[in-house]
Amino acid sequence: MKKIICLLGFTFIGLSLFSQDFSSPKLDSLFTALEKHDRFMGSVALSHNGKTIYTKTIGYADIEAKKTVDVSTKFRVGSITKMFTSVLTFMAIEEGKITLDQPIADFFPNIKNASNITIGNLLNHRSGIANVTSRPDYLLWNTQPKTRQQLLELIEQGGSIFEPNSKGEYSNSNYQLLTFILEDLLKDGYANLIKTRIAEPLQLENTYMGSTINTNNHEALSYNYDTRWNKSFETHMSIPIGAGAIVSTPTDLNTFSTALFEGKLITKESLKQMKTFEDGYGMGLFEMPYFTKKGFGHNGGIDGFTSQLATFPKDRISMALTSNGNRYSNNDILIAVLAAYYDKSFNLPNFETIEVTAEDLEKYLGIYGSKQLHLKVTIAEKNGTLTAQATGQSSFPLEAVEEHAFEFHQAGVRLEFNPEEKTMLLKQGGNTYTYTRE
Incomplete structure (x- = not known):
């Protein structure tokens, strides 16, 4: 990918x-x-x-x-x-x-x-x-x-x-x-x-x-x-x-x-x-x-x-x-x-979303890297919305669909976070990639 x-x-x-x-x-x-x-x-x-x-x-x-x-x-x-x-x-x-x-x-x-x-x-x-x-x-x-x-x-x-x-x-x-x-x-x-x-x-x-x-x-x-x-x-x-x-x-x-x-x-x-x-x-x-x-x-x-x-x-x-x-x-x-x-x-x-605040999003912010993909992902917050940006690409907004889970429907991207372990799963097209916050 x-x-x-x-x-x-x-x-x-x-x-x-x-x-x-x-x-x-x-x-x-x-x-x-x-x-x-x-x-x-x-x-x-x-x-x-x-x-x-x-x-x-x-x-x-x-x-x-x-x-x-x-x-x-x-x-x-x-x-x-x-x-x-x-x-x-x-x-x-x-x-x-x-x-x-x-x-x-x-x-x-x-x-x-x-x-x-x-x-x-x-x-x-x-x-x-x-x-x-x-x-x-x-x-x-x-x-x-x-x-x-x-x-x-x-x-x-x-x-x-x-x-x-x-x-x-x-x-x-x-x-x-x-x-x-x-x-x-x-x-x-x-x-x-x-x-x-x-x-x-x-x-x-x-x-x-x-x-x-x-x-x-x-x-x-x-x-x-x-x-x-x-x-x-x-x-x-x-x-x-x-x-x-x-x-x-x-x-x-x-x-x-x-x-x-x-x-x-x-x-x-x-x-x-x-x-x-x-x-x-x-x-x-x-x-x-x-x-x-x-x-x-x-x-x-x-x-x-x-x-x-x-x-x-x-x-x-x-x-x-x-x-x-x-x-x-x-x-x-x-x-x-x-x-x-x-x-x-x-x-x-399912387009149901949950309410999150900027404070809620702080625990996800950072730069994530993966051994599976040579593509880093930066997670940031903008006006109360979580955004993701992969190396060399434009940022895109994420919608909160469950606790610790966010989606970008246009590209079929789902991100699942584990704040305690500082990890993130990126799911797209039937594939799952494990990311760790640097």
Whole structure:
């Protein structure tokens, strides 16, 4: 586990046979609870054999104007965009305009190690190129437009963080560069490539490259939660481009992913390449396994938006989630959708909390280390709320759910303290890690 809060990739629980009589009441009750406790705003859709069999929407697309989310509400989907960009890249490969082993020095000779970095290395995050969105100054300029030359200079400045193809590490820079390459090779802008090569052929009426959010066009604003929902900033879409600039709906995302795995966009050989994994990275895809079966897809996060898309080709199931405000685990929601589909039981969340004071929290404060993870966690108190911050990550608030137990539902994190022994158990994703206060 590289991060305590990790929405990238997920593992589903084991499930068995499909229930021919899909029943949604318990699933509906999950969304009722999420809405009642103000934990989630967004939209979910499930499809089977290419047909939508369940949708659910809750919350507001625009809180101030009291515009509610509905099935036509469009969301920024963040890095799910990379699936689209990968498809466009393989289209260019199939047209003989580029090859997987072609060095990017042909396009960007000033990038460090360019002669040893291939198109394939960009697709599967094995380039070593530093992630431009991880720059310390990123949030100082991400809401302002950037030209291609300005972005390229920022990427060049970042340099290399490891030798090409020596390992995999996620970098948005890879897909920004792919965007530029595609625009040059296919002689069209990224927005129009998405429109003409994917959206129009599949009749995706609500999928396109985003720009400034327009709520009058059924586009959602995004929000972060403090003691209430606060409108998030808007990243200028000239920055993420093919790494994260697409706007869509869950039903459109399911249609796109289903078409991809049915061979309607690229060949079987190209899809096989997309599904070739090294160090957990495919070429625009992640594996999403459950039981003995395999799912494939991607997740996304940009500003206050989060999203997930998963397809299980053998069962012809696709499910997508888009959110513009989230205080609960997307993974847990999708597991619940699967469980309902397969007529399996799942637990409804308990959002009951207990009252604590700043004085109550003093016994938990400090820096905790673990022999299991090389990741320290700092526990602090802010305005009567316990917060946790892992090394290199932002802090997040914890809710008191039991004596000595605190949770952060959005990432499925539970912390259980033993003040007398100065220990803490960190539980996430079915794993338990023991921490000791230094």
